[in-house]
Amino acid sequence: DGGITQSPKYLFRKEGQNVTLSCEQNLNHDAMYWYRQDPGQGLRLIYYSQIVNDFQKGDIAEGYSVSREKKESFPLTVTSAQKNPTAFYLCATKKEGPYNEQFFGPGTRLTVL
Amino acid sequence: SQKIEQNSEALNIQEGKTATLTCNYTNYSPAYLQWYRQDPGRGPVFLLLIRENEKEKRKERLKVTFDTTLKQSLFHITASQPADSATYLCALPQTGANNLFFGTGTRLTVIP
Numbered sequence: 444d445g446g447i448t449q450s451p452k453y454l455f456r457k458e459g460q461n462v463t464l465s466c467e468q469n470l471n472h473d474a475m476y477w478y479r480q481d482p483g484q485g486l487r488l489i490y491y492s493q494i495v496n497d498f499q500k501g502d503i504a505e506g507y508s509v510s511r512e513k514k515e516s517f518p519l520t521v522t523s524a525q526k527n528p529t530a531f532y533l534c535a536t537k538k539e540g541p542y543n544e545q546f547f548g549p550g551t552r553l554t555v556l
Numbered sequence: 557s558q559k560i561e562q563n564s565e566a567l568n569i570q571e572g573k574t575a576t577l578t579c580n581y582t583n584y585s586p587a588y589l590q591w592y593r594q595d596p597g598r599g600p601v602f603l604l605l606i607r608e609n610e611k612e613k614r615k616e617r618l619k620v621t622f623d624t625t626l627k628q629s630l631f632h633i634t635a636s637q638p639a640d641s642a643t644y645l646c647a648l649p650q651t652g653a654n655n656l657f658f659g660t661g662t663r664l665t666v667i668p
Contacts, residue, residue: 447599474654476655478658483565483660484660485560485645485657485658485659485660485661486600486645486658488655491655493654501655531597533600535599537654542590542605543590543649543654543655543656544590544602545600545602545647545656546602547600547601548599549598549599550597550598550599552597
């Protein structure tokens, strides 16, 4: 897990509520990512940020929002517009250099009841 | 569009044998390929990277090959141990973006 923390480990929310997942890093990496992982599927990219105050949509951004006000932090909000939010969410950072080696946090398992 | 296939969802092998996992890709010519290990309920951990001009890369009991003609990478674990049991993911750089595209993974179980 290195220098990336995600909290909480497990999160339960009622349908229709927005929820924010925390991701903090002390690796001093510029780039940060949010992925979603469902059983039998690979990691799917939700949003990514190459630098503070800038972020781009990934492959499945609908129903999610992010902010990048500080280098260390990249919180993800799962909104009520996300139709199937129950999943395992992973935050990652990228080591500087051409080869995109990524470091992952421990993940947050979100269950919407 | 890019596509990655990892040979099987699950692979069981006997302790001490060599495990071989396959990653195939299509519609793509990546400059490199990466392998990650993921334990249940945890984030993936980077293991190895192999560049397009490298045929083979080794790290301790791990060996990765990269055949750009076959569009395939093989991941070998020699003298496998129960502690090697995990899901192994291959990842490629996404076309036109500074991101990775991950396969669905192969769950390896090493039986004592």
